[in-house]
Amino acid sequence: MAASTYLNRLPIKKLPITTVPVPLVIHGLVGFFLLYIIFDWGRKFLNFLSQSQKTTKSKDLGEAFDVFDENRDGFIDEMELQRVMCALGLTEAAELENCRKMILAFDQNGDGKIDFGEFVEMI
Numbered sequence: 001m002a003a004s005t006y007l008n009r010l011p012i013k014k015l016p017i018t019t020v021p022v023p024l025v026i027h028g029l030v031g032f033f034l035l036y037i038i039f040d041w042g043r044k045f046l047n048f049l050s051q052s053q054k055t056t057k058s059k060d061l062g063e064a065f066d067v068f069d070e071n072r073d074g075f076i077d078e079m080e081l082q083r084v085m086c087a088l089g090l091t092e093a094a095e096l097e098n099c100r101k102m103i104l105a106f107d108q109n110g111d112g113k114i115d116f117g118e119f120v121e122m123i
C-alpha cells in the first residue's frame with residue numbers, strides 16, 4: 001500500500017494516458033533532428049577540411065611547379081631541372097645527364113618534358 005501511494009505521487013502517473021506519447025514523439029523527433037544536424041554539420045565540416053587541404057596542396061604544387069618552369073611554357077625540361085638542382089646545391093644531380101634521366105623516369109607521355117600532371121605524380 002505504501003509503495004503504490006509513492007507511485008501515485010509521481011507526476012507521470014498523474015498525466016492522462018493520451019498526453020504521454022505526444023511529448024515522447026516530440027522528444028524523439030527533436031533528438032533525431034538534432035542528431036541529423038550534428039551529423040550533417042560534421043560531414044560538411046569534413047568535406048570543407050578535405051577540400052581546403054586539396055586546394056592548398058594543389059596551390060602549393062602550382063607554386064613549386066612555377067619555380068621549376070622558368071619560361072612558363074607549362075613544361076619542365078632538363079635545362080630547367082638542372083637550374084633548380086644547381087640552385088639547391090645538388091651538383092651531382094645537376095649534371096645534365098642526370099637531369100635527363102630524372103625527367104625520363106617521370107615522363108609518362110614520352111615528350112621529354114615534365115608537365116604539371118607528371119610533376120604532381122613525381123611529388
Ligand SMILES: [Ca+2]
Nearest residue numbers: 069071073075
Ligand atoms: Ca618550361
Ligand SMILES: [Ca+2]
Nearest residue numbers: 109111113115
Ligand atoms: Ca611529359
